[in-house]
Amino acid sequence: VTPLHRVGIEVVGLDADDTLWHSERDFAEVQHRYRALLAHYGAPDLIESVLLATERRNLIVFGYGVKGFMLSMIETAIEISGQRITGAEIHQIVELGRSLIERPLELLPGVHAAVEALSADYRVVLITKGDLIHQETKIAASGLGELFWRVEVVSEKNPTTYRRLLERLAVDPARFVMVGNSLQSDILPVLDIGGRAVHVPYEITWALDHGIAEAHHSYAVLESLADLQALLGTW
């Protein structure tokens, strides 16, 4: 008996933030506290929209991750306050950002067992965006590090980066499935290059991932990573 995966998928790509462990929940909480801190300078809605515009503008220079987010919070505070923001308040903003880095990692339910099982049958690659050192710290804290064949921290997840990555790993896109919570980053670009994809939505969608057209693509959707192994077994 040849398991189905032997003639199908060989390599499983896993997203990290909000696929293996909580992340956006913590960002949302920090932003809530940030809006409260700046409440005497502007309404929560205004702060939220200026912060989002700042993050979007800064992505190309700062990339993804906590450090860029901290700098965007600082720039937004300066703008919202008309430069009246105080040193003490900036200090609190820096501490809010640091709390994101220093917070203990919390795996999503069933993740450890799911990744362990997958790694027995497939080569599993962690593919993530964000600050290099912060991602490495989280991987170490996750206890999952030894289960990955490769860990790839990339600056952007688009068809070009996936194509180059698979070429470098000598993996045929047809033998590759990407699993993650972001349609924009984990699903659509992989379908574009002829790979397969499994969407495992997280409880919150990051604002910059809103409004992504699902178009005509076909991909699987799972409620939990714990169901992935069984799904791949049917391919």
Next chain:
Amino acid sequence: VTPLHRVGIEVVGLDADDTLWHSERDFAEVQHRYRALLAHYGAPDLIESVLLATERRNLIVFGYGVKGFMLSMIETAIEISGQRITGAEIHQIVELGRSLIERPLELLPGVHAAVEALSADYRVVLITKGDLIHQETKIAASGLGELFWRVEVVSEKNPTTYRRLLERLAVDPARFVMVGNSLQSDILPVLDIGGRAVHVPYEITWALDHGIAEAHHSYAVLESLADLQALLGTW
């Protein structure tokens, strides 16, 4: 006739900042302007030493690169001023940091020809620390991207990271030479794992690289990357 490198070095690792292009010179200039901006809060020497201590403390959470440096400048300003720093001054600090990212890249003399020649005879790997997106932007701006077999952005350059990197690339350390300006990052860890190393000093040494013992190790020292090909030919 078998060229000597065929029986010796197969893979050349090149550091990026201050080996291929100017970097520390720009950081030094920004720090000069930063100390001038904060002059009414403290003496230049004090600002310099507090900034250095902040950078050192933050390395483990922020890693290397401009974004962490910007955050360290902001934290230092808050500390030096006793939180009296103004929003307008924080804004100027952010702009100083951004100027490092937006400044046009300037290759060191002879680098383009040297890398081009090396890439004809060896597999050349760029191995650099720093912010992922900023390093990728600089590589793109350098015009050297196509000459590299691999580009590796790592969070730290120590014996463990070099050993893992070479294992992953299936490169024997004995066939590997690392070339760079930092004894701490480019030379000593590579000698530790049985590789070879060529030190090409830069005009300025980063403060956190000062005081590294040269110990009993043996490695080559070159004034310019332009001399590397000839040296390797003699090995």
